[in-house]
Amino acid sequence: MNTTGLSQDNIVxxxxxxxFYVSCERVFNPALKDKPVAVLSNNDGCLVSRSQEIKDLKIPMGAPGFKYEALIKKHGGTLLSSNYALYGDMSARVMEVLSMFSPDIEIYSIDEAFLGLNGFRTRDLEEFGRKIKRTVYKWTGIPVSVGISKTKTLAKIANHHAKKIPAFKGSLCLMDNERIEKALARTPVGEIWGIGRQYDKFLRQRQIETALQLRDAEDKFVDHYMTSVGHKTVLELRGYACINLDEAPAAKKSIVNSRSFGKQVTDLAELQEAVSNYITRASEKLRKQKSVAGYLMVFLSTNRFKEGPQYNNSQSTTLFPPTAYTPELIRIALELLDELYLPGFEYKKAGVMFADIMSENDVPLNFMETNYLDDKRKILMDIVDKLNRKYGQDTLFYASSGLQKDWQMRRAKLSPSWTTRWCDIPKVK
Ligand SMILES: [Mg+2]
Known part of the structure; x- marks a missing residue:
């Protein structure tokens, strides 16, 4: 496999x-501590967040609440409706604390973020992880787990073990090969980030059952049987960092699109362009997995590692009925941005997040307002998505997304979309 240009020296x-949702509820209602607590999804009443006590009762994720209500009550527990305004706000607070630990933060979902730690080589990284954990808990009341390794995929695995094995006290660092191999040997192949059910089945049929076996699979096998995303997963298991969040598998509970700007941005018009673009990308992801969102948040921040006045804030709203219709989402996001924006600051980053995500099929019936799925808006979105897939991103785009895009990260050296656009696929001459 080709590893040209890839480094094995990253720390993430x-x-x-x-x-997360249960933890947010417990911050404001300490009576819920040490008791079985679960949070229900908005409409269909399935469990979307479970406390450890609920997991100990063997109540599965996604189970219908009514089925287990009696059992939970019997154990002195509580079922709660979801409160996304609270979770969104707590998420913003957690992310703000995290952003103090490294200038290089990538928010992956409502309750997860990657921190680049390349400058931290000399530190005791596991202790540094515990410090992050202590600080977040002290300042927000939210318990977190920290996994540190050479790539995002390995950090995910480290995090999983940090959470599951109490001896690690919530922080696990996998940097040397011996420890990495031990952890990989204990990770079933289906638990690797980005390995879906289909791959899981396929690999198991070929006697690849652990992450270690996949890492050490023969190049010939990987080249022949795995897609480009699968390749990247194997490279990441081998310690080569190569997955960026744009191509990462979408998180289930929330979809985030956020990026640092290529320069300091002060102008509202440029922020509007950026936010329109993020909404466009995030709602494409939403529609790709045939779902809609019931909650939207927009966030904005200056660079805290640069001197000068700082500003960090977010605005959010519930979406009713839940939608995945880009023009409407752009309109709402720009309204939120308007409330959020303060002139005079040099902004470094903006982002959007969808939460309360549900399948198109689960959208509640509503007699007052027509759902976007029921009228021509859905057909329009399907056509736009189809054309953009066929002819390349932004063949059709929204006027508010702008033409200049001065705020964007410099991407002059961007390689072609080898794997995601037909026209960029390498040709054999
Ligand atoms: Mg979580």
């Missing part, structure tokens, strides 16, 4: 909040 941490 994944910070993941422990049963």
């Amino acid at each position: 941490a994944l910070i993941d909040c422990n049963n």
